[in-house]
Amino acid sequence: MKKPSQSNWVSGLLALLFTLVLFFNVNSSGNISNMSGTTQVYDEMLYNIPVQVEYDQSKYFVSGYEETVNVHLSSANRIQLNLEANEDTRNFQVVADLTKTPLGTSEIQLxxxxxxxxxxAEIEPKTITVTVEKKVTKVFNVEAQLPESIEAEGYKVEKIAVNPKTVKITTGEETAKAITRVIAPLSNVKQSVDTIKQTVNVQAIDSKGQVLSIENPAPQVKVVVDLTLPSKEVGLTISPTGSPPSGVEHYTFNLSEQKVEIRGTKSVLDAIDTIELPIDVSNIKSSTKKKIKIPTNAEYIVLPEEVEVTINPIFAETNNSFSETGGQSTTTSYSSQVSPNPLPSSEKTTSSSSSSSSSSSSSVESTDEEGTSNGSSSVPAN
Structure with a gap:
């Protein structure tokens, strides 16, 4: 029989060992849990990553595939992920291996x-469809293709020059058989131009008008097109500006040109019937000739670019005007009449005086009618 003290010592030792085992087991599990809990995965979505197609470029022509894909990157190493996400430090490529692909159309794993x-990395999409043909090079004539707006806006095509007139097109053997014409498509032009000068890439077209695949970059040609712009005649209207001197009642204007020609697109010409001509009358006290530039903008051209105008002031006190005529005159009437004040009955004139006044009045009326028939424009001074 064991002594009680010895039994207690053994029990205590076993309890201590069991406690230590539990302690280390719990701490070990906690550390593993903490380590797994702190692991973080980072993600980056990259768009429009180019596809590198591997094949014998001297023998084959490849077409019909999507040239870019999206790539989803993930990593627990943030620094390494940033290096691959940055285009300047990127090491990876998306590749389509066609070295063993037969002629025709196939689906290729990326x-x-x-x-x-x-x-x-995960690629989206994972595959592409590719057409492989034998490579050929042929010579074709080039024709310019004008924008539809040229005809719609009323332009008349005078001459088209394409340089060079022929180009070498490299493409697939079957694609080359489908080419019916090679065009140089011109882009839309600014309004009021009379010559188009553009350098453009040619396109190969089939019988249905569809654009076919050819070697990139495509051949370039220079195209020059001489055009005649639509034109029409419009009238000029006078718009006085500035402050007339004291005593001037109004002005008359004689223009060297009554109408001018404008050139531009059909839509622009349809919106214009007259052109307003601003004329500064500040400090004009006698008959004055000026050359006025006709207002225009980038949408149309005016011929002639300027006209000569004779400005004649008419004074209120004497009702006289200083007028000069020469060249063609235009008449756009801006009348301003001042009625004479009636005389008191006590100041009636004699029969001979009345006759003289009547004769003078008739003379003034005749002069006014003659000025109107000669095409002068009259505008009030204020």
């Missing part, structure tokens, strides 16, 4: 090459 082992 893969990532050169990616760090610390980063994983």
């Amino acid at each position: 893969r990532v090459k050169g990616l760090s082992t610390a980063v994983t």
Whole structure:
């Protein structure tokens, strides 16, 4: 029989060992839990990543595939992920291996090459459809294709020059058989131009008008098109500006040109019937000739670009005007009449005086009618 003290010592030792085992077991589990809880995965979505197609470029022509894809990157290493996400420091490529692909159309699996082992990638989409043909080069004539707006806006095409007139087109053997014409498509031009000068890439077109795949970059040609702009005649209207001197009742204006020609697109010409001509009458006390530039803008051209105008002031006190005529005159009437004040009955004149006044009045009326028939424009001074 064991002594009680010895039994207690053994029991205590076993209890201590059991406690230590539990302690280390709990701490070990906690550390593992903490380590797994602190692991973080980072993500980056990259768009429009180019697809590198691997094949014998001297023998084959490849077309019909999507040239870019999206790539989803993920990694627990943030620094390494940033390096692959940045275009300047990126090591990976998306590759389509066609070295063993037969002629015709096939679906090719894409893969990532050169990616760090610390980063994983998922490609969207995972495959592309590719057409492989034997490579050929042929010579074709080039024709210019004008924008539809040229005809719609009423332009008349005088001459078209394409340089060079022929180009070499590299494409697939079957695609080359489908080419019916090679065009140089011109882009839309600014309004009121009479010559188009553009350098453009040619396009190969089939019988249905569809654009076919050819080697990139495509051949370039220079195109020059001489045009005649639509034109029409419009009248000029006078718009006096400035402050006339004291005593001037109004002005008359004689223009060297009554109408001018404007050139531009049909839509612009349809919106214009007359052109307003601003004329400064400040400090004009006698008959004055001025050359006035006709207002215009980038939408149309005016011929002639300027006209000569004779400005004749008419004074209120004497009702006289200083007028000069020469060249063609235009008449756009801006009348301003001042009625004479009636005389008191006590100041009636004699029969001979009345006759003289009547004769003078008739003379003034005759002069006014003659000025109107000669085409002068009259505008009030104020």
